[in-house]
Amino acid sequence: MGLRLLYLIFCQLLACLLLLGRLTAANNVEILALRHEVAVLRQRVERPRLSWADRAVLSALARHLPPALRRHRLVTPGTLLTWHRRLVRWKWRQTPTGPGRPPLAEETVALIQRLARENPTWGYVRIQGELRRLGHRVAAATIRRVLSRSVLQPAPQRASQQTWRSFLRSQAHTLLACDFMHVETVFLRLLYVFFVMEIKTRRVHVLGVTARPTGAWVTQLARNLLMDLGDRAGCFRFLIRDRDSKFTAAFDAVFAGNGTAVIPTPQQSPRSNAFVERWIRTARAECTDRLLITGERHLRTVLNLYAEHDNTGMAHRSLDLRAPDDDPNIIPLPAAGIRRRQVLGGLLNEYRTMPPQLPHRPPAEPSSAA
Template identity: 85%
Template sequence: MIFCRLLGCLLLLGRSTAANNAEILALRHEVAVLRRQIESPRLSWADRAVLSALARQLPPVLRRHRLVTPGTLLNWHRRLVRWKWRQPPTGPGRPPLSEETAALIQRLARESPTWGYVRIQGELRRLGHRVAAATIRRVLRRSGLPPAPQRASQQTWRSFLRAQAHTLLACDFMHVETVFLKRLYVFFVMEIATRRVHVLGVTAHPTGAWVTQLARNLLMDLKGRAGRFRFLIRDRDSKFTTAFDAVFDGNGTAVIPTPPQSPRSNAFAERWIRTARAACTDRFLITGERHLSTVLTRYTEHYNSGRAHRSLDLRAPDDDPNIIPLPAATVRRTQILGGLLNEYHTTPPRPPHHPQEAPSSAAWSEY
């Protein structure tokens, strides 16, 4: 731009004085018109440099009517001084919280609904993070998580059942159609925590007295473990009489009837019925009560000891969670119910067999 302006000045030297004066008058008038329309024009750095250089060559009277005045030049100089000595901008207060720490705060609040801000602060300090309680409150509020009392009151049925699973029993009836189109009823009880199933009886005519006697047999079979169960979930079938409830009340187990026509309230028992039918009873032609009792007893043993469960981290109910099986070279199959189901077990390798060597002649001589 400077080169273009210098070239224009050289061209002006070849023009007459009258032409230059006429052009100057025309430019002044155009500038006056533009000033009436634009109050504060925006100038680039190049425009300011050219106007500053040319303003020094004008007489003092004409400098007063330029866009660049001495006061403007002084303001530009002050701005340059400020930019020279300014420091990089820094936000007020403490540095921002990292996303990993904020995610950890949200995780602690969701997994522990009874923890308040100070409790979460203490847990973070034990994990090596120093965060103020006000920061924790701000993070939870921004993520839509209420304070501890409200989070605890918003507990879902899934989390409630998971927390109370070790004290819950669930019972229900399962019906099976025989080959002679006769309906048989199966009464079973499930331990919710371990998913262990107890098939208590099979009959074609269930009654309240029959179910009550099966409840007594169950408590006798559980022996010392019967006292750990605090609640029993059952539906509103008429065969669950007052005497049936009294058996469990004597054991300290409260009976909780499900709402009418709400099978999802007893979802664990309903899910076992679906599993037993798909894997066992729907693939058999049941002839009678004895046949059905034998089949379900063998299937229940397989369900409790040889079937992996998703809710138990792919373990069987009778497996020890503290034992990690090691891979073995030999895997053996055990057929159940005539090959309808298979169980696979690892066999440890046998130690090498060393036949006894015949005694040497020296040994015979010593003998």
């Protein structure tokens, strides 16, 4: 802006020097022509927009005009006073600040929301104490306003709004879930598969296959499951099942004797037992829908192999892309030591790490005596 002002001043001085060498008549004619052009432009432009440099130049030149001509100029005394007042306001202008305390940082707001969501029973003071331990000093009233803007209820309401997902996650290490899966054979015969899943590890137990499931058959399979679990059976406190009529009182009594409470899912709520429902979908997409099943024996063999593959050789998203039976302290080996194992005739593939083979060295020849 300063360079523009200097340029305009230089242009005006140069114009004045050129006017000194001209005749008075020529100057008067040019002035009349310029006045007429200005009048024409005023008819087309209601209010011209002037830059800061234009205003400075016009203000400087207006001081040397006769009083009678100043009244008809773009820059009038009132305009000059207005510009001066604007400059005074600009000089004393300050950064606008709102009333009250400065707002919370976005990181602190996100931390308050996170603590409230992850801990439904924590009230405002409890969250305030946790924030102080983390190095943030926030008032309880501020926490209340933040949660109110985030549409997060107070602690009693948040604790009472526990969903099935949060319940299953908090109780996963003590949960079992069971369900039936049906498969159509190549002869259009309907077979039922009963299986149980350990929610924490996602380990699946295929217990039986039959065409006519009954309550006594399911009860016997429950006894077999507890025998297979052995000492681990006492770790499971809850069993989730649907309201199928094949789950009789005798079936519930088997688990009650082990100290496991049976929790029936609400009616028409498949998401309440979402883990086994998801396993059924995966088993159909990867196994049963890609094979022609001939009978019970065939289906039992196929599902046993698939369950073994699911427990030992399949990466699960919920387990950080590991299999239920994987060793958490496994040491990865180079890619050259990985071997493929085909399951179900190549329908599924498993990959195992193999120790690197040392190069074969021929035995050293005995040295001859000198």
